[in-house]
Amino acid sequence: MISAQDFCDILADRGFTTASGVPCSHFGGPIAHLSTQPGRYVPAPNEGSALAVAAGAALSGQRAYVMLQNSGLGNLINPLTSLVMTYQLPILTFASLRGWPDPATDEPQHAVMGPSTHRLLDSVGSPHYTLHAEDTTDRFTELLDSAQKDLDAQQAPFVLVERGAIGKAAVHEAAPPWGVASSTAIRVVTDSCPEASVIATTGYTGRDVFAVADRPGNFYMQGSMGHASSLGLGVALAHPERTVVVLDGDGAVLMHLGALSMIGHEGPANLIHVVLDNQSHESTGGQATTSATTSFSAAALAAGYRSAVDCDSEDSLRNAVLKAMAASGPHLISVRTLPRTGAIPPRATNALTPQAIRDRFQQDLNGS
Incomplete structure (x- = not known):
């Protein structure tokens, strides 16, 4: 090393x-x-x-x-x-x-x-x-x-x-954090729309969703960073009768920001895009993203989303989800989240194969 x-x-x-x-x-x-x-x-x-x-x-x-x-x-x-x-x-x-x-x-x-x-x-x-x-x-x-x-x-x-070839270094301390715990934000969103199909982005978000809100209608992405919203768009267009919620991360959204324009152009009325923004690539060590100088809500509105709001509390997030459920989308909800502390939950594929995740999601979509 x-x-x-x-x-x-x-x-x-x-x-x-x-x-x-x-x-x-x-x-x-x-x-x-x-x-x-x-x-x-x-x-x-x-x-x-x-x-x-x-x-x-x-x-x-x-x-x-x-x-x-x-x-x-x-x-x-x-x-x-x-x-x-x-x-x-x-x-x-x-x-x-x-x-x-x-x-x-x-x-x-x-x-x-x-x-x-x-x-x-x-x-x-x-x-x-x-x-x-x-x-x-x-x-x-x-x-x-x-x-x-x-x-x-x-x-x-x-x-x-190779893994372990380069040593670690101390991560620069950021400003004191504020916002909602990621797991809490996920629970608020999923409890507010229990019948929705949920696309969970890769990394710790998917792990949190599996830990606090697992159900057959969840699809957990392994890899494919930045493509959760595009996958959700495909599902939303194929099943306009079903609310589709994308649980995304700031680093993932930034990776393929052009997807916002595609979603705005297609205008799926049943899509709710939730961005959990902790301003870091947390699963790789907490390196900062550039979201501190980016407004996801402003970008979404400019791209053609019907609505976009910023949230920093449980109540504001719950109200935003319920409002989005009652109106035609697409909607974007950006919620400021805290850095994770304590043990990180296992990924979904510790318990389910990727094929099993696929199969039960498809069955849920088809009502079987």
Whole structure:
């Protein structure tokens, strides 16, 4: 293992002045360390945007690197192949190796990408190297020496990072929190519309929903970050007779913010989109999102939602849900939530297979 500070310092000594990325627990240490230094790290909404930021830095003569989870390589492939490779911009990317070498040791959403990561990069001609948990700073330096040859050849190499290869760092203390506990907000929403079909976004939100409000009409997303609202739109359009509630997170909404425009355009009267906004990527270590400078309610109204409100208490949230139930949507409800404390509930797939979650949700939709 190498320390988070050594990781950042070695790269800085090599002239890398800019970093961007989407949080993964593997990179919690470096992101926390860089975030204490203004201008060193750009928190991106998705992996493709992170790579494009680095491409802009490279185009401007700076050295840049990207950090991301390998599950996000799908978001990265388009700008990698059509921007970075096309213009031969030398960018170094660090990708975690979730679901590798043994997919059974990780969450089910990593079962496909984990064993495929190396082959995927091979398929597009990206050179790559692996940093193992037992590797030292000397080995890290050797990998960077190899990657430097690729950068000199105007290629975009990857360093694939095994779990435990990079140490942690203290997370910067944020301002004192305020808002509603996530589990409380979820219970208020689900109690207010007990017959609704519920789409729960990935991460801790899905775990909380499973713990406090599990029922057959819930669909728990494993991975696919940022797509809960689009999935909910598909369900809402297919079943206009059924209220559909999307329980989303601030980081997930920001990842694919354009979905708001799609939902506003389609105008499903039966869709209620609830954003639990704790201003952090909590399941990867509490790294800050950019929601502090974004109004989800204003964005939703501008995108064509019929209504959008902000809530910061149980009563205001309950009233907002009941009002949305009584009027044609789509509606967006943004609720400020507190950082989670105590033990985190297990994910739904600890008790149910993904296929079982699918089957019982479909049966509930069909009234059987």
